Structures are given as structure tokens and as C-alpha cells.
Amino acid sequence: MSDDHGWTAPGTEGRRDEPTPPPPSGPAQPQHGQDAPPPAAPPQPQYGQYAPPPQAPEYGQYAPQAPEYGQYAPLPQAPEYGQYAPPPGQPSSAPPQAQYPPPQYAPPQYGQPQYPPPQYGQPQYPPPQYGQPQYPPPGNGTPAYAQYGAQFAAPGTPEGWTPPPKPGLIPLRPLGFGTLLGAPFQVLRRNPKATFGSGLIIQAAVVVVTTLFFVGLTVFLVGRSLNAVGDDADVIAAGNVALGIIGTIVVLAVSLFASALLQGVLVVEVARGTLGEKRRLGELWKAAFKRVLPLSLWLLMLVGAGLIGLAIVIGIIVLGAISGTGGGVAAAVLVSVFLGLGFLVLGAWLGTKTAMVPSIIVLERKGVIAAIRRSWSLTGGYFWRTFGTIALVGVILYFASQILSTPFSLLIGIVPSLIDPTGTGSGIVAIIVLYVVFIAFTTAVSAITSVVQAAVVAVIYIDLRMRKEGLDVELTRFVESAQSPDEEGRWPDPYLPRAGA
Numbered sequence: 182m183s184d185d186h187g188w189t190a191p192g193t194e195g196r197r198d199e200p201t202p203p204p205p206s207g208p209a210q211p212q213h214g215q216d217a218p219p220p221a222a223p224p225q226p227q228y229g230q231y232a233p234p235p236q237a238p239e240y241g242q243y244a245p246q247a248p249e250y251g252q253y254a255p256l257p258q259a260p261e262y263g264q265y266a267p268p269p270g271q272p273s274s275a276p277p278q279a280q281y282p283p284p285q286y287a288p289p290q291y292g293q294p295q296y297p298p299p300q301y302g303q304p305q306y307p308p309p310q311y312g313q314p315q316y317p318p319p320g321n322g323t324p325a326y327a328q329y330g331a332q333f334a335a336p337g338t339p340e341g342w343t344p345p346p347k348p349g350l351i352p353l354r355p356l357g358f359g360t361l362l363g364a365p366f367q368v369l370r371r372n373p374k375a376t377f378g379s380g381l382i383i384q385a386a387v388v389v390v391t392t393l394f395f396v397g398l399t400v401f402l403v404g405r406s407l408n409a410v411g412d413d414a415d416v417i418a419a420g421n422v423a424l425g426i427i428g429t430i431v432v433l434a435v436s437l438f439a440s441a442l443l444q445g446v447l448v449v450e451v452a453r454g455t456l457g458e459k460r461r462l463g464e465l466w467k468a469a470f471k472r473v474l475p476l477s478l479w480l481l482m483l484v485g486a487g488l489i490g491l492a493i494v495i496g497i498i499v500l501g502a503i504s505g506t507g508g509g510v511a512a513a514v515l516v517s518v519f520l521g522l523g524f525l526v527l528g529a530w531l532g533t534k535t536a537m538v539p540s541i542i543v544l545e546r547k548g549v550i551a552a553i554r555r556s557w558s559l560t561g562g563y564f565w566r567t568f569g570t571i572a573l574v575g576v577i578l579y580f581a582s583q584i585l586s587t588p589f590s591l592l593i594g595i596v597p598s599l600i601d602p603t604g605t606g607s608g609i610v611a612i613i614v615l616y617v618v619f620i621a622f623t624t625a626v627s628a629i630t631s632v633v634q635a636a637v638v639a640v641i642y643i644d645l646r647m648r649k650e651g652l653d654v655e656l657t658r659f660v661e662s663a664q665s666p667d668e669e670g671r672w673p674d675p676y677l678p679r680a681g682a
Contacts, residue, residue: 345653348457348660353653356644361570365636368447369629371454375462376636379446380628387439388624391432398428430488437480441539444635445469445476448543451639452676456660468543475542479549486531490524533568534560540642544676559645567641574637578630585626589619652676 501513537556600608655675
């Protein structure tokens, strides 16, 4: 028994004064075959303190797993009052909640794009970061060079559409029917001094030459008829008829030559205007006169073909009149009418097939026979388009000229009788002035119509070559190379035929 109060267990004598060891401060180590206890939650920070950063897992413990495919990461819990939210990129120290918020995307894994998915109504690409090139997002867009000219596209055109280049008179592409009709009238507006001036000079020269020729021929024939006596009167009358026919042929030849020369001038103007160039009157005439000999030969062929057809019709009428019977004359007239219609159709067909000859002679520098073959080939497959365009422009010009000329024609018939109603000749000066004004006006109208008719053929020629030979590509290359300061780098004349053409 001890002197102390209380009972003591047997065997504990002598150990009473030994100190009791303190409990272990760290977590208890797991025994063999046991799992490690879960780590204790870190203490919550006090007011004004920062939350401690997350601790790395100890040896033998696993880091929190990322959400598997199809699962959502828990939404970080908002900090309590007085606490600070964790900086971006660091997870919150609050333990995960049992309930999940609305669907959110998990943090990106290694190798995944580091920008959030687009929300409804937001652009599908994040704004460029500082220092990064501001390229447009990838997609089905067109490259920058394909967007050139897109601001000139009509509303509703597809993205990336570029209008064809138009450096001058017409766009460099196969032309529509409306462009074919409108381009010849734009020739006058684009370069009126060279185009209308050329037409006015040529038409005025034709009027002066034909007027002087007919006045002189008329005076000569009237003098012969007045001096004819006896049996010579019939011979002189027949000679006057022959001279009148010859005079008509001469005037017709002069008119055709002037028309072809004007067409040559207008071919050069349309060809250079298509490339954006604007030539002066002297330059156009110089370029046209270089090909005046083959143009003149072509005119002689036209006049010869017209004379042959006219001679056939007149010969049939004369044979019917010589027969002396009414039936023969009627048959001759009927046959001549049908022949005239047949020659008209044949002339329209041949004229359409050979309408490109002056343009080919001037621009491609070919001879007459080669130009005829070339024109025949170009119009192949486009006969009705060519004929319809030329005919429609001719009809428009005819009615326009008649509308403008009819008031002056009425004045010419009425004003002289008002000026000199008694016929004494007192108002002869005013009448002459009126006639001069009328002739000048009709000459100006004729110049306009001639310019438009010549221009439409040149425009059709360029359109046919763009459709059948890809001339628009050659014209585009020439326009681009013309801006090069290097003379050797410039493209050759695009209107010259390529090898084998």
C-alpha cells in the first residue's frame, strides 16, 4: 500500500512520476493495407486576409482529376464577405459543392485552344491579342486580291465577285446586247472633237463634191439638150442618160469611199478608246490613212458588186420594154421586182458577213482577200446577232434623223413662199441663206449618224474577238503592262492576230 491517497493498480509502482508523451502533431501514417485519410480542409481566412494558395499533393496522394469528356467542372464558389477572389488561372480553395451550376466549359487542356466557345450572337473568334497580327478569321472568304473592285459590285452580288475591268469605252468582257447598242453613242460623248469633227469634215466634203459635180453635170446636160437639133436630139438624149448614170455611179463611189474612210477613223478611235486612250483628230486620220489603199480596193469591189446587180435589173426591164408587148413589159417589171428583193436579201447577207473587213484591214493590217476570209470566220455563228445589231442601230438613227430633219423640211417648203409670194426674186438672199442653213443642219445630222454606224461595226468586231478568241485577256494584259515604266516590259499591240489566226 502507498502512503498516497487512492488506489493504484498493481505493477504501476515506480512509474507514476513519468511524463505522458504528447499526441502526434502530423497526420497519422496509414498502416499497411489501409488508405490514407483525406486531407483536412485548410482554415478559412479571416477578414482582410488572402486565401492561401492551393497546396501541391503530398507523396502518395493524387491531384484532383479534370472532368471527363461530357462532364462539367464545378463552378468556383464566390468568396465570402471580406475575402478576395483567387487570381485568374488559380482554382478557389473552397471545397466543391455537391450541386452543379448551369453547363459551363471545362478549363482548356494542354493542346486545346485557349479561348472560350462563342455565345449566341457573339463573333466566333476572340479579338486579337496585343502584338498579334489582326488577320481576318479563317473561313470561306476570298483573298485580298479577289476583293479588289468588290466595292463597285451591284447589291446582291456574291461575296468575292469582281466586276470586269473597264479602262475606257467598254468593259473588257463579252458584251451584252444593251452594251452593243449603247457603246456607239458613247463614242460621240467620250471624244466629240475627234469623232464628230471627222464625221463633219468628211460629210461636208462629200456634200460639196457631189453638189458641185451634179450642178456642173446638170448645166452641161441641159446645154447639150438645148443645142441639139434634128436627128442629133435622140442621140444627145441617150448620151445624157448615160452621163447621168455615170455621174450617179461617181457620186455613189465618193460616198462609199468617204464612209469607209470614216469607218477606218472610227475603228481606230474605238480600238484605242477601249484601252483607255484618247487620240486627237490628226492621230486618228494618220492611222487610218496608212491603210487607205486596201480600204479603197475594198470600196471598188463593193461598187463593182453593186453595179453588177443594178445592171442585171435594168437589163431585164429594158428587154421587157424592147419586146413591145404589154405582157412582156409586165413580166419584165415583175421579174425585176423579185430580182430586186433577191439582191436586197443577198446584199444584206453578204454585207453582214463582210462587215468586219474595214476593221480587220485597219487593226490587223491584212489584205482585202484575207480580210474577207477573216470577217467570214468571225461572223460565223453570230450572223443574226451581228445583223440585228447593225439593223436596229440603223433603224434608230433613221427615225431620229427624220424627226430632226422634218421640221426644217417643212420650213424649206413654206418660208420661201412667205418671203416672196409674188415670185419677183426680192427675197432671194433670204431663201439662199435658209437653204444653206438647212444643208448645214442635215450635214451635221448625217455626220452623227455616220459616226454611230461606223462605231457600232467596230464595237461588234471587238466583241466577236472577245467571244471567240479571248481578246479581253490580251486587252487586260496590255492595259496592265502600259503602266510599266519599262518599254521592254510592255505588251505588244493586242489587236494584231496571234500566230495561226
